[in-house]
Amino acid sequence: MHPRPSPIAASLYTLRDLNADVVIMHGPHGCCFRTGRLLESDGVRVLTTAMVENDFIFGASEKLEEALRKANEMFKPKLVGIVGTCASMIIGEDLKEAIDNVETEAIVLPVESHGGFGEGDNTEGAIAVLESAVKYDVIAEQEADRQIQMLKLATEVEKTRGMGKGEYIKPNFGDKKEEIAKIILEALKNGEKVGFILNAKKETSYLFADVLNIDFNTINPDNIPTIIANLDENIGLPRIRAHVKNIKEDLEENGIVIDYITGGLDEYPVTPRKAEKILKNGKFDLIIVAGVPHALKIENLPETTETIAVTDGPRLVEPLKQLGYDHVVAELDAHSKTLGTNQIVDSDFGMMIRTVLNWKK
Structure with a gap:
């Protein structure tokens, strides 16, 4: 509507x-x-x-x-x-x-x-x-067929779990970023097992990858979070592969280690299946899913796991809450902030995490 x-x-x-x-x-x-x-x-x-x-x-x-x-x-x-x-x-x-x-x-x-x-x-x-x-x-026809399959699956995700479900969804700008940033920092300080999942698409990955771009050693060097990301640089159209390469280089320069790669940026409708297996076996206390969090079947994870979604749409906040996310953070203007770039850009939530981290030092 x-x-x-x-x-x-x-x-x-x-x-x-x-x-x-x-x-x-x-x-x-x-x-x-x-x-x-x-x-x-x-x-x-x-x-x-x-x-x-x-x-x-x-x-x-x-x-x-x-x-x-x-x-x-x-x-x-x-x-x-x-x-x-x-x-x-x-x-x-x-x-x-x-x-x-x-x-x-x-x-x-x-x-x-x-x-x-x-x-x-x-x-x-x-x-x-x-x-x-x-x-x-x-x-090649084979690559086009793979791309088309992903696009059809993406449509299914939006129509069943996102803002394409058919009813009117009132815009919602999510939870206060400062409060959610404090939850993450306290969990890491207290030794809780934390997982960051990047499940992003296209150039918006430059924005959502910023949530991973944190100096975790300054929080608790003995409790570095697990990072799971759909950053396979061998999958996708030429420009998409270039995005992955750029993001990985930025993260590596800042000492960020990706523990698990679930697939390519254009595979975001299906890469959560691999992430879900890792999360189920890992007994996580807190997970943060950035990019397209509604593609991950959060409802199948243990109820004891606290969950945070980072999305780019005010009309996705309510559907994410309905799926079972405990907290939802909304980033605005993801496309306009990331078009024309070839490196990770500051996100509002990433900057808030770094700001709260400096307050806590």
């Missing part, structure tokens, strides 16, 4: 992860305006055909061809994505015809996505990009 990300935005992000140089949105100039502007920070040039009322009736294939020609002249791209919008797809604009009419050395991927594409899930837009990428030999 409340607004959620659209397939168009997912198409844009997926083209970014394929390292597209230019994305042309075939629709009105305001369509997905914020997403397009944010992606400029990641080095993607986002253009629009700026369709207007007459184009909704008579079509705008000439505008699309002109935009593609200009993109070719201005940026000399190697990979271009043309993303449909509600306006162009509803009137049946032929993206492939426009591509055929323009001479370019770039690989141009037509993506017939729009706001209500498929079942309306945002992941439908990402799947459309992957299917087009296979047709144009940008990625």
